[in-house]
Amino acid sequence: GENVEQHPSTLSVQEGDSAVIKCTYSDSASNYFPWYKQELGKRPQLIIDIRSNVGEKKDQRIAVTLNKTAKHFSLHITETQPEDSAVYFCAASRGTGFQKLVFGTGTRLLVSP
């Protein structure tokens, strides 16, 4: 089955810096890669996703890149703000009719003012 590894487990940055979180996956058939943000005590919420026919996707200050050959994908947050502080989870799934996401272990991002 699919296995998703996520690094780093914790990341501390100063406000305004960039943050990068990396994930690798094992199943070459996986073709959908979402990223979720979970604030303390709240539900995970989708912030961006990418499909395997796309190499990069941007949405304002966040972007995701995908390298299918190397089987890894990354989340990039630019101009970080304190409200970006949260746990971020990557995930991967096959597009074979059922959305069975396998999640990474999470990255705790702390943005200091």
Place this chain on the structure above:
Amino acid sequence: EADIYQTPRYLVIGTGKKITLECSQTMGHDKMYWYQQDPGMELHLIHYSYGVNSTEKGDLSSESTVSRIRTEHFPLTLESARPSHTSQYLCASSEHGSGNTIYFGEGSWLTVV
């Protein structure tokens, strides 16, 4: 407003008690899921459903059971709770098809003493 509703949000029960965690969605989604998450840790799929009368076990073995008698309702039951069941349980749903966003409920925090 379309959402996923979970009750109870917080519950403390004694060992050996039977508990049902309720989940209802007004998203109009066919697929529903239960994930288990320890604080700040990764999400593990424990049950999922394609639609009415469909239930499948997820990747993480769980002593809980689920039912799907109505499209919008996907309750999870523990017949005899144990301290090892202490965790957060997140209900989720998504549209039919691959690569569709999974939306999460606010979660049910279960503590078994």
